[in-house]
Amino acid sequence: MEQLSLRLKRLSSAPPDIVYDSRRWEDRSRVTAAERPSTFEFVTPATALGTKRSMEATYRHRYEIAATPGGSKVSYSMTQLTMSNPLLRVGLPVVKNLSWRFAIPFVAGRGFKIAEQRAHRGGILREQPNRASAR
Numbered sequence: 662m663e664q665l666s667l668r669l670k671r672l673s674s675a676p677p678d679i680v681y682d683s684r685r686w687e688d689r690s691r692v693t694a695a696e697r698p699s700t701f702e703f704v705t706p707a708t709a710l711g712t713k714r715s716m717e718a719t720y721r722h723r724y725e726i727a728a729t730p731g732g733s734k735v736s737y738s739m740t741q742l743t744m745s746n747p748l749l750r751v752g753l754p755v756v757k758n759l760s761w762r763f764a765i766p767f768v769a770g771r772g773f774k775i776a777e778q779r780a781h782r783g784g785i786l787r788e789q790p791n792r793a794s795a796r
Contacts, residue, residue: 664741673776704720704742737773
């Protein structure tokens with residue numbers, strides 16, 4: 662099976678420890694790496710119900726967080742590790758490629774914006790703009 666993957670990178674004004682702590686997870690994922698504040702990785706099984714059969718897949722999600730003078734650089738990658746019984750919309754090569762090139766990065770990229778908003782709204786970012794670079 663072809664292993665599909667995507668990688669997104671964004672800058673955040675929050676320092677690495679704040680970015681790391683701003684995420685909350687509620688699912689049946691299994692954490693495979695957790696090195697605060699630089700790395701967080703987990704594997705998620707997924708099932709999409711179809712009319713005749715269900716698609717099952719496993720995805721690895723990995724966040725790498727590095728300090729920058731203005732906050733943090735966050736890299737997110739998602740890799741499809743397994744898939745069986747693909748639904749028509751992800752089984753067709755053209756649709757699958759368009760999904761991995763445009764739709765999935767768009768949806769995954771929203772998480773960066775939400776994390777940044779959460780860091781600012783919750784008062785997590787204090788009057789220490791150079792906190793990340795002082796380490």
